[in-house]
Amino acid sequence: MHVEVRGLNKHFGDFHAVKDVNFGITKGHLIGLLGPSGGGKTSILRMLAGLETPDSGEIVFHGKTVNNLPPQEREIGFVFQNYALFKHMTVYENIAFGLKVKKANKHTIQNRVAELVELTGLKGFEKRYPHQLSGGQRQRVAFARALAPEPQLLLLDEPFAAIDAKIRQELRSWLRELIERVGITSIFVTHDQDEAIEVADEIMIINQGRLEQKGTPWDIYKEPKTPFVATFIGESTLIGSAAELKGFHNTGGKPTKALIRPEYIEVGHLNEFKMASATEQGIVKHLHFRGSEWLVEVEVNGHKLVTYRSLEKETLTPGQEIAVLVHRAYLFNDERSWIQENGLKEDPMPVFI
Ligand SMILES: Nc1ncnc2c1ncn2[C@@H]1O[C@H](COP(=O)(O)OP(=O)(O)OP(=O)(O)O)[C@@H](O)[C@H]1O
Numbered sequence: 001m002h003v004e005v006r007g008l009n010k011h012f013g014d015f016h017a018v019k020d021v022n023f024g025i026t027k028g029h030l031i032g033l034l035g036p037s038g039g040g041k042t043s044i045l046r047m048l049a050g051l052e053t054p055d056s057g058e059i060v061f062h063g064k065t066v067n068n069l070p071p072q073e074r075e076i077g078f079v080f081q082n083y084a085l086f087k088h089m090t091v092y093e094n095i096a097f098g099l100k101v102k103k104a105n106k107h108t109i110q111n112r113v114a115e116l117v118e119l120t121g122l123k124g125f126e127k128r129y130p131h132q133l134s135g136g137q138r139q140r141v142a143f144a145r146a147l148a149p150e151p152q153l154l155l156l157d158e159p160f161a162a163i164d165a166k167i168r169q170e171l172r173s174w175l176r177e178l179i180e181r182v183g184i185t186s187i188f189v190t191h192d193q194d195e196a197i198e199v200a201d202e203i204m205i206i207n208q209g210r211l212e213q214k215g216t217p218w219d220i221y222k223e224p225k226t227p228f229v230a231t232f233i234g235e236s237t238l239i240g241s242a243a244e245l246k247g248f249h250n251t252g253g254k255p256t257k258a259l260i261r262p263e264y265i266e267v268g269h270l271n272e273f274k275m276a277s278a279t280e281q282g283i284v285k286h287l288h289f290r291g292s293e294w295l296v297e298v299e300v301n302g303h304k305l306v307t308y309r310s311l312e313k314e315t316l317t318p319g320q321e322i323a324v325l326v327h328r329a330y331l332f333n334d335e336r337s338w339i340q341e342n343g344l345k346e347d348p349m350p351v352f353i
């Protein structure tokens with residue numbers, strides 16, 4: 001289903017929880033809704049589902065305004081973070097529930113439940129009750145139950161929040177495959193940026209009721225539109241004045257803040273760099289072994305920067321002096337934001353060490 005949201009607003013008393021939100025979702029896409037707690041993610045989903053009434057704005061499914069349609073007529077499936085299965089019903093009865101409400105005949109129900117049990121890998125569990133299942137299995141029942149009435153839009157509100165990290169990882173790729181196979185338009189809320197980047201076709205970053213940016217994970221990463229988005233995706237260090245960094249003196253703007261991401265920095269011995277004049281002096285503070293690389297914390301002019309270093313290179317030690325090259329920085333002031341390359345890197349002067 002193609003989804004279009006225009007000028008959506010919601011107040012709870014005096015509190016403006018959702019502020020002029022506009023977006024469109026292509027049919028069949030999986031959108032990740034990402035942002036800090038209290039940002040308005042659940043409120044947006046609840047308005048789409050018809051469980052909450054917007055103060056203003058329009059919700060359009062397939063070109064038709066649905067603001068006045070009750071939830072059961074919106075063709076939506078909803079999966080919540082706390083399983084919310086019917087405790088006194090078996091897996092079979094839970095999955096069949098929506099079809100019974102729709103008064104489907106017994107034969108149709110049997111076929112559809114069998115199909116979903118197969119699709120969600122729950123064969124053999126049909127007669128169990130929710131308390132006889134693991135968290136991951138319960139969430140799969142919740143998916144099957146939401147999908148049973150063949151909704152046009154699937155809303156997933158932190159479906160894996162209560163599940164431990166390892167199983168959560170498995171469920172993520174399972175979900176991605178399932179949604180691709182079913183081909184259903186879906187919105188997936190999560191706090192976890194890795195989860196959003198991994199599963200979503202596009203991400204929407206919601207902060208304090210506003211949609212800060214919408215785009216593919218790669219677009220958002222490489223061209224963050226606001227400082228909030230830049231700090232929210234990836235680990236980063238904020239520096240009060242970009243002019244403190246070599247190669248960023250002449251930024252063109254007013255005193256500008258700089259945001260440095262791990263991938264923007266390289267650390268090493270001075271002789272590892274061609275552009276030694278562009279490097280800063282740093283001190284290695286901590287090293288964390290990450291399995292495939294080192295995560296290095298290094299202090300430069302009183303700022304703690306974080307970067308990665310290949311295992312192939314000579315191992316560093318805490319306390320060691322080291323050269324640090326800041327290749328680029330995300331700069332911003334009150335008016336604008338942009339990514340700038342280190343100006344000294346293009347220095348045509350030959351460097352002799
Ligand atoms: N029914 C309500 N009555 C009053 N305030 C509400 C109500 N529902 C939500 N809010 C407030 O609106 C804001 C947005 O809430 P919402 O649940 O949409 O955030 P969220 O992004 O889903 O957060 P989380 O990630 O913690 O689930 C919060 O400040 C919340 O306290």
Ligand SMILES: [Mg+2]
Nearest residue numbers: 041042043157
């Ligand atoms: Mg929420």
